[in-house]
Amino acid sequence: MVKWTLDLAHSEVAFKVKHLMINNVKGYFKTFTTEVEASDDTFKNAKIHFTADIVSIDTGNEQRDGHLKTAEFFNAEANPQLVFESTNFNGDKLEGNLTMAGHTKPVTLHVEFGGIAKDPWGNTKAGFTVTGKINRKDWGINWNAALEAGGVMVSEEVVVNAEVQLVKQA
Secondary structure, eight states: OEEEEEOGGGOEEEEEEEETTTEEEEEEESSEEEEEEESSTTOTTOEEEEEEEGGGEEOSOHHHHHHHTSTTTTOTTTOOEEEEEEEEEOSSEEEEEEEETTEEEEEEEEEEEEEEEEOTTSOEEEEEEEEEEEEGGGGTOOOOOBOTTSSBSBOSEEEEEEEEEEEEOO
């Protein structure tokens, strides 16, 4: 098995949700890590472990970030990390268990493999785009507010988009 680790300088993990049901608000996790064990360069059946520190959440609004860290959302004090462990990867579809806010549920994400290249310093890199949708209520993240004109303040659906670059370990 070949081990691959995260190139944080060339990776990002983002999410977006509808706000007031009229536009999307985007956020990021600034601190996260990924470790991959793969038997070959196709990454099929690779073992993937991902974590993100909840306190690193950044939506560009300090007050909103603080609210997201409370028990009404991620409950960062009791559950400081979001964790994903793969159960199957066929090259396009990534299945695994996502743990956040104290709950673990299966998820399926879509993966686009960008390929493998050597950087100018001789490091072997692999690139991936990972996308998917989850329903935050499946993890007990239920906070919302009804709007006077109908609808709710925050959608249940969360769109996930990650750009991940891995470094092959010697």
